[in-house]
Amino acid sequence: AQSVTQPDIHITVSEGASLELRCNYSYGATPYLFWYVQSPGQGLQLLLKYFSGDTLVQGIKGFEAEFKRSQSSFNLRKPSVHWSDAAEYFCAVGETQGAQKLVFGQGTRLTINP
Amino acid sequence: DGGITQSPKYLFRKEGQNVTLSCEQNLNHDAMYWYRQDPGQGLRLIYYSQIVNDFQKGDIAEGYSVSREKKESFPLTVTSAQKNPTAFYLCASSIFPGNTEAFFGQGTRLTVV
Numbered sequence: 001a002q003s004v005t006q007p008d009i010h011i012t013v014s015e016g017a018s019l020e021l022r023c024n025y026s027y028g029a030t031p032y033l034f035w036y037v038q039s040p041g042q043g044l045q046l047l048l049k050y051f052s053g054d055t056l057v058q059g060i061k062g063f064e065a066e067f068k069r070s071q072s073s074f075n076l077r078k079p080s081v082h083w084s085d086a087a088e089y090f091c092a093v094g095e096t097q098g099a100q101k102l103v104f105g106q107g108t109r110l111t112i113n114p
Numbered sequence: 115d116g117g118i119t120q121s122p123k124y125l126f127r128k129e130g131q132n133v134t135l136s137c138e139q140n141l142n143h144d145a146m147y148w149y150r151q152d153p154g155q156g157l158r159l160i161y162y163s164q165i166v167n168d169f170q171k172g173d174i175a176e177g178y179s180v181s182r183e184k185k186e187s188f189p190l191t192v193t194s195a196q197k198n199p200t201a202f203y204l205c206a207s208s209i210f211p212g213n214t215e216a217f218f219g220q221g222t223r224l225t226v227v
Contacts, residue, residue: 009154034215043118043204043218044157090156094214101172102147102208102216106156 002027004093006105014113015083021076021108023091032094033074034102035065037087044090050074061085086112116141120205120219127192127199127226135190135222137205145211146188150174151202151221160203163188164211192224200226 003026013019025031032051036044048059055067065076074091091105118139127133139146145164149157159172163182177196182188188207192199202223206216 006156032214036218041202041221041223043220044206044216045218046215049215092216101145101159101162101170101211102206103159104149104157106154 002093002095002103004091004103004105006089006091006108008108009106010109010111012111012113013081016080019076019078019081019085019110021089021091021110023074023076023105024072025074025091025093026072027093027095029095031074033065033067034092034094035059035063035074035076036090036092036104037061038090038107039087047076047089081110081112083112083114086110118205118207118217118219120203120222123220123222125222125224127224129226130194132191132193133199133224135192135203135205135224137188137190137219139186139188139207139217141207141209141217142185143207143209143217144185145208145216146182147206147208147216148172148178148180148188148190149204149206151204157204160190162211199224 005024034049035047038044050057050067088107088109090107121136147162148160161180163169179191204221205219208214208216
């Protein structure tokens with residue numbers, strides 16, 4: 001069965017430091033991959049998506065992610081975090097066969113130290 | 115403005131009562147989804163619908179019911195059979211199922227008192 005794993009439940013980084021959030025997926029066909037961000041008590045906002053083509057994708061708010069098929073990974077990165085980046089981040093895979101639905105990881109909560 | 119509207123934002127229910135959460139979208143999307151969010155558990159899929167008059171159970175459908183009589187509406191009923199209904203509920207839609215980004219509502223926080 002398809003699945004998405006975010007190994008880090010909680011990450012703390014200092015403001016201005018670089019960030020990498022990990023995401024691994026298990027899906028037999030070509031995956032459609034997404035990263036979303038959620039502020040407390042709010043809905044989810046799309047940061048970026050990968051469907052095909054260049055494996056390094058750029059998103060909003062200075063985020064980028066790299067698709068590595070050999071590692072079944074889609075890690076999210078930012079060179080320098082800002083206090084406003086504190087939120088919860090979700091990786092998701094879109095199934096294109098069978099049930100055709102979105103499957104989410106458990107999320108990574110990001111805390112920023114001043 | 116196009117988007118997804120969930121109502122109400124906060125909802126309180128007494129044990130043993132059914133309650134319906136509203137989800138409306140004016141994005142002309144075919145697919146709609148309901149997720150439940152609990153602390154530390156991410157988003158778990160309750161029901162999804164790929165087209166009007168059709169819907170499928172997700173991973174945690176027990177104690178919930180839905181309908182999809184109109185393209186723009188996908189209400190979720192939390193029945194008294196749901197053993198632990200207190201949670202944050204998120205509705206989403208996408209142009210097509212699976213291979214396009216989902217747009218989310220602002221969520222409904224349901225508390226059973």
